[in-house]
Amino acid sequence: xxxxxxxxxxxNRSGRLSSITKVLGDNGxxxxxxxxxxxxxxxxxxxxxxxxxxxxxxxxxxGFTVSTTKVIAVQVEDTPGGLYKTLDCLQGANIGVxxxxxxxxxxxxxxxxxxxxxxxxxxxEHLKDCGVNILSEDxxxxx
Amino acid sequence: xFFQKDIETxxxxxxxxxxxERFIRTxxxxxxxxxxxxxxxxxxxxxxxxxxxxxxxxxxxxxTKDDFRNNYPYGLFARPMKEIKRIHGSSGTxxxxxxxxxxxxxxxxxxxxxxxxxxxxxVTDEDIAQISFGYGLFTGAxxxxxxxxxxxxxxxxxxxxxxEKQLMMMEDMGVTVLVATPSYALYLSxxxxxxxxxxxxxLRVGLFGAEGCTAEMRAKIxxxxxxxxTDNYGMSELIGPGVAGECEYRNGLHIAEDHxxxxxxxxxxxxxxxxxxxxxxxVTSLTKxxxxxxxxxxxxxxxxxxxxxxxxxxxxxxxxVIGRSDDMLIIKGVNVFxxxxxxxxxxxxxxxxxxxxxxxxxxxxDHLEVxxxxxxxxxxxxxxxxxxxxxxxxxxxxxxxxxxxxxxxxGPKSLERFTGKxxxxxxxxxx
Numbered sequence: 001x002x003x004x005x006x007x008x009x010x011x012n013r014s015g016r017l018s019s020i021t022k023v024l025g026d027n028g029x030x031x032x033x034x035x036x037x038x039x040x041x042x043x044x045x046x047x048x049x050x051x052x053x054x055x056x057x058x059x060x061x062x063g064f065t066v067s068t069t070k071v072i073a074v075q076v077e078d079t080p081g082g083l084y085k086t087l088d089c090l091q092g093a094n095i096g097v098x099x100x101x102x103x104x105x106x107x108x109x110x111x112x113x114x115x116x117x118x119x120x121x122x123x124x125e126h127l128k129d130c131g132v133n134i135l136s137e138d139x140x141x142x143x
Numbered sequence: 144x145f146f147q148k149d150i151e152t153x154x155x156x157x158x159x160x161x162x163x164e165r166f167i168r169t170x171x172x173x174x175x176x177x178x179x180x181x182x183x184x185x186x187x188x189x190x191x192x193x194x195x196x197x198x199x200x201x202x203x204x205x206x207t208k209d210d211f212r213n214n215y216p217y218g219l220f221a222r223p224m225k226e227i228k229r230i231h232g233s234s235g236t237x238x239x240x241x242x243x244x245x246x247x248x249x250x251x252x253x254x255x256x257x258x259x260x261x262x263x264x265x266v267t268d269e270d271i272a273q274i275s276f277g278y279g280l281f282t283g284a285x286x287x288x289x290x291x292x293x294x295x296x297x298x299x300x301x302x303x304x305x306x307e308k309q310l311m312m313m314e315d316m317g318v319t320v321l322v323a324t325p326s327y328a329l330y331l332s333x334x335x336x337x338x339x340x341x342x343x344x345x346l347r348v349g350l351f352g353a354e355g356c357t358a359e360m361r362a363k364i365x366x367x368x369x370x371x372x373t374d375n376y377g378m379s380e381l382i383g384p385g386v387a388g389e390c391e392y393r394n395g396l397h398i399a400e401d402h403x404x405x406x407x408x409x410x411x412x413x414x415x416x417x418x419x420x421x422x423x424x425x426v427t428s429l430t431k432x433x434x435x436x437x438x439x440x441x442x443x444x445x446x447x448x449x450x451x452x453x454x455x456x457x458x459x460x461x462x463x464v465i466g467r468s469d470d471m472l473i474i475k476g477v478n479v480f481x482x483x484x485x486x487x488x489x490x491x492x493x494x495x496x497x498x499x500x501x502x503x504x505x506x507x508x509d510h511l512e513v514x515x516x517x518x519x520x521x522x523x524x525x526x527x528x529x530x531x532x533x534x535x536x537x538x539x540x541x542x543x544x545x546x547x548x549x550x551x552x553x554g555p556k557s558l559e560r561f562t563g564k565x566x567x568x569x570x571x572x573x574x
Binding site for chain 1: 517518519520521523524525526529551552553554555556557
């Protein structure tokens with residue numbers, strides 16, 4: 001039910017993001033989705049990849065600060081209001097979203113949203129009750 | 144354990160009498176044999192025959208690093224070259240090194256001083272010591288080498304660098320004593336931990352010197368290497384390591400007072416400060432033949448106590464050097480020693496022990512940036528936690544230093560590691 005998201009600490013220095021993507025590329029790791037926000041002097045890169053365990057290892061071996069977190073991936077209709085259904089469901093259960101990012105793919109219909117919430121288990125139960133399509137690990141890694 | 148118990152536990156009255164006799168003789172020797180002292184005493188109207196007691200010491204002029212430079216290479220030597228058995232030098236960061244020389248007696252006395260402090264922390268002829276100081280002109284490596292051999296240790300002269308090989312030798316040879324700079328020991332200890340060697344080595348004592356080391360940094364080295372980390376003090380202008388060293392109680396460094404007189408002065412006014420005050424250490428040699436020194440300004444900031452130590456040694460103790468008066472940064476008018484910043488950083492989890500200070504000036508305002516390595520990956524969960532960490536470090540620094548520094552988190556292992564003396568400050572204000 002939960003997806004492993006890889007988080008990497010990035011110094012605000014030119015070339016850092018490219019060096020991370022090089023390490024991943026050199027090790028045959030495919031990026032499914034990413035999110036990067038910046039503050040004044042550092043950033044956290046969040047990645048969904050085809051092999052999170054390997055990604056964490058190769059990044060650590062190359063001296064990066066890395067951690068893995070469980071997140072939820074949901075499929076939403078790629079139409080106006082598509083995301084609303086999911087968020088309204090969580091809102092109804094009083095579950096806060098810490099951050100979210102979306103991606104689409106050519107292989108599957110619809111759009112996908114990665115959600116980081118306060119309590120994964122409870123969120124998944126409610127989402128299921130609301131009829132939201134939750135993606136399994138295999139589904140996401142093989143997109 | 145004592146190497147020269149009768150001297151190390153000498154009654155202080157008798158010690159003072161010995162110092163006085165040697166001091167008076169030293170003053171006469173330098174006046175007769177070293178032109179610099181002769182001219183300087185004459186120009187100040189000082190007649191060596193008027194120097195009759197230790198109280199007269201404070202009337203004599205200081206000797207500085209510039210005097211060594213201006214009299215390069217042999218100008219300060221008091222003996223003919225025929226009697227000089229060894230030359231050492233300190234690595235001058237600019238220009239020529241500071242050259243020092245030794246007679247056979249000087250070398251013997253120096254070895255005794257080193258043997259004293261290594262015995263005082265429990266090193267014996269059963270030990271196998273690895274010297275990871277760089278050999279060469281630097282007094283550290285050969286100074287320790289002689290002292291360790293004198294008490295019968297097995298000595299492995301590794302020199303610095305090639306960390307993998309250092310650890311291999313330590314493991315394979317069953318090394319029990321490590322000699323290194325604290326910054327190199329810290330680096331070695333980290334690699335040791337990464338390789339899972341912590342607990343597998345036979346190391347038990349670390350003899351760390353040649354640069355300062357905060358209590359926090361020392362604790363980290365001890366944790367990673369499983370050693371008792373001990374501090375000793377010296378510099379080539381004085382003789383090398385062995386001027387002072389810790390005993391097993393590690394409550395200050397016992398000064399070899401039969402060979403040196405130490406004073407603490409106000410670095411601004413040159414005035415001698417009362418016992419217990421923190422100021423610049425000034426050293427006068429009592430037995431040196433090749434290169435006697437009168438009131439050498441070390442630039443090292445410390446304090447001295449003559450209170451009795453539990454170990455039974457009567458020789459005065461100096462506190463760990465808190466910094467150099469010329470390493471002291473003045474930022475927005477506030478005196479800042481890098482060691483203060485180090486203490487703060489070492490006390491904070493989630494960051495590594497290495498740091499880099501960058502001082503800049505913009506629009507006539509000083510700006511201090513502190514770079515530290517983030518090591519705790521669990522904080523990547525949210526920006527809030529990383530910002531909290533940054534703010535926490537900033538707050539702690541403000542409390543200790545009284546000024547606001549910009550804290551920058553950088554990736555692990557992105558700051559430079561050092562195999563010799565560390566260079567952790569970049570001051571760009573006057574460039």
